[in-house]
Amino acid sequence: MTEAISLSDLTKRFGEQTALDRVSLRIPAGTVVGLLGPNGAGKTTLINCLTTLLQPDGGTIEVLGHDPATDPSLVRANIAVTGQFAALDEQINPRENLVFFGRLLGLGKGEAQQRAGEMLERFELGEAAYTPVGYLSGGMRRRLDLAVSLVVPRPVLVLDEPTTGLDPRSRKLLWEMVRAEAARGVAVLLTTQYLEEADQLADRIVVIDKGRVLADGSSDQLKRDVGGLMCRLTLTSAADARAALLALGELPGVSAEGEKVAVPMARPEDVGGVLGLLEGKGLRIADIEVTKPTLDEVFFAFTEPSQAPGTSETSQAPGNSVKGAAR
Amino acid sequence: MTVQSPGPLAPTASPSPSPSPDPTTLAGASVIIAGRVIRQFVRNRMMLIVTIAFPLLQLFMLLAAFSVLVQDTQGVDYVRRLAPLIVLTTAFSSILTTAIALWSDIRSGVFNRLRAMPLDMRAYVFGRIGGDFVRIMGVAVLVTLVAHTVGFRFSNGPLAVLGFFGIVALFGMMCSALAVAVALVAQHPGIIVRYVQMPTLVMTLMSSGYVPLEAFPGWIQPVVSVNPVSLAAGALAGLSHEGALTVPVLGTVAWTLGVTAVCTVVATRRFALLVKRG
Incomplete structure (x- = not known):
């Protein structure tokens, strides 16, 4: 079975600048991949290449086995895209937007109307159905934007920073929608600057910066790669914390700040040794936490x-x- | 109109790969986009004011101010001269609004969303021009009806009425083509305003529409007489009531077809680039 999305050695240059440098990425059906990177990392360029909006300078792209270079229409027919900026007609209302895009995607008149109604309900936009989009809040627009992308279900969903600047309620709703799509077998690629979002949504996280893939793995794998565990201790006073720092001085990477002491550890059982050392000095511990990075x-x-x-x-x-x- | 999807779409079922690239035909998609253009117009109060209310206001004001004066000197009812010109100005004023609407559309995400959809993008231009055409003709009919209430009449039979709206259609087509070309070439909306608003105003004022050719100073009369607004207004006046027909009609046809052809070439090139590169 072909992957839903498969990129290999994708390269794109803008003049001197290399926006994408041999990026490879595979997304199977039903999987959410989070593309994580700072501004200018190449996230949007990657999405534009994938969705036929830009022509890459090198490498190959396949969407359900179709190549955007030779079969752009087939690629477009299979990808639903929500860009970074709302792509809606501001002068007409949400229902009309849904019907308009639905009909362009091949729905009949009645079918498009019915589908628009369903999407308005699903995205909690019912009460705004007849308000011109120009008057809607940012959160509502964003939800409508995604609703428009999903008005005709397609096997691949691409979202470019879907929750940037959203209120918590809209964000939660969008997350639920993305999860629901993945559960139905849709392959989802989403870019984000929010680590929490990638952590919450993505089965796999691809970290990119300056056009290169720096890491690719599950949230847990990435955390493990970065380095074991962190034991965070809170003592009863800053003086005690300094004493603790002295007591633990032989361990590498120990740091103290205020009443808190952080001790990097390789394995969870190392916590016993740490506690033993502190007990030996008669230091009382107010709180202890062992976490992944x-x-x-x-x-x-x-x-x-x-x-x-x-x-x-x-x-x-x-x-x-x-x-x-x-x- | 029916737009058939290639296969049965089950909206709630799990999505399956689409077997056919284009779910709508070029004609079908064009009609859907034209529908959106008309809907936008009806919803946009500013557009309604600029393209309908202003011209009508102009009709009533100029009629009140000049009808006695012109009737005394020319011996004709001023409304017969003025109404055709007002009909033309509705088409003229739509250049600016259409160009700006189109410009913002292309710069907004909507255009990219359409580009990322399985859609023959020519439908976007056909729909835009088609919707515009329907709008321009609708406004022309409306303004003609209003002019009727203040004395404007067709006195040359039904064929001449058809000819009248045929000239309006040609003029409207030229305006649409101009609007599309300007919107595609302009880097920012300020340029559109600068290169559309003043020239159209000057052309309207420097035409034999408001006042007869003889009222202009002799040195400028040649310019006034080849002004497409003069020619089209003359053709409309001739078709609705009386006046020379051959020169104004042929002149209007030549101008409108020429401008439309040039604009189409420019617009087609720019549009192909935009669709390819965004």
Whole structure:
């Protein structure tokens, strides 16, 4: 069975600048892949190449076995896209937008009307059905944008920063919709700057920066790659924390801030040793937490080292200290 | 109109790969897009004001101000001269609104959404021009009816009425083509305003529509007489009531076909580029 989306060595240049540098990516049906990267990483360029809006300079793209270069219509027929900016007719109302795009996608008049009604309900837009889109809130527009993309179900869904600037309710609703689509067997590619979003939605996360894939794996895998575990201890006073730092001085990467001490560990059972050392000094522990690195920390670990040398945070190697990566 | 989808679509079923690339025909998609253009027009108060209310206001004001004056000097009812010109100005004023609407459409996400859809993009232009045409003719009929209430009459039989609206159609086609070409070439909407608003206003004022040719100073009369607005207004006046026909009609046909042809070439090239590169 062919993958729903398959990119290999995709390359795109704009003049001197290489926007995509031999990017390879595979998305099977029913899977959500999150493309995570900072602004200018090449996320939108990748999406534009995939959706036939841009012609790549090298590499191959296949969408359900169709090549956008030779079969653009077949690729378009199978991809639903929601771009970074709302693509709606502002002068007509949500229902009319849904009917308009539905009919262009081949629905009959009655069918398009019925489908529009269903989508309005599903996306909680019923009360705004007859308000011109220009008067809708950002969240409603974004929901309508996705509803329009889904008005005719297609096997591939591509979302470019779908929840940027959204209120929590709309974001949650969008997430639910994306999960529902994946559950129906749709292959979903979404770009995001929000690590939480990738963490919540994506089965697999692809970290890209400056047109290159830096990491590709599940959220858990990426966190593991970045480096084991972090034991975060809270002591009863800053003085105690300093004493703890002394006591744990032989362990690599230990840091203290206020009443808190962070100790990197390779394995969960190492926590016993840490506690033993502190107990030996008679230090009381108010709180203890053993966590994997956050996706924020993963993100910084993968993207920062590739930055120009001389930036203050380049010393922050994966698996080492994670200070400064906090939100 | 029916637009058949190639295969039965089950909206709630799990999505299966689409077997056929284009779910709508070029004609079908064009009609759907034309419908959107007309709907936008009806919903847009600004457009309604600019393309209907202003011309009608002009009709009533100029009639009140000049009818006695013109009747005294020319011995004709001024409304017979003025009404055709007002009909033309409705088409003229639509250039600006259409061009700006089209410009924003292309710059908004809508155009890219359409580009990413299985759609023959020519339908976008055909629909836009088709919708515009319906709109221009609708407004022309409406304004003619209103002019009728203040004394405008067709006195040359039904064929002349058809000819009258034929000239309006040609003029409207030229305006649509101009609007599309300008919108596709312009880098920002300010350019559209600059290159459309003043020239159309000057052409309207420098025409033998409001005042007869003889009222202009001798040196400018040659310019006024070849102005397409003069020619079209003359043709409309001749078809509705009385006046020379051959020169104005042929002149109008030549102007409108010429401008439309040039604009079509420019627009086609620009559009092909836009569809390819976005």
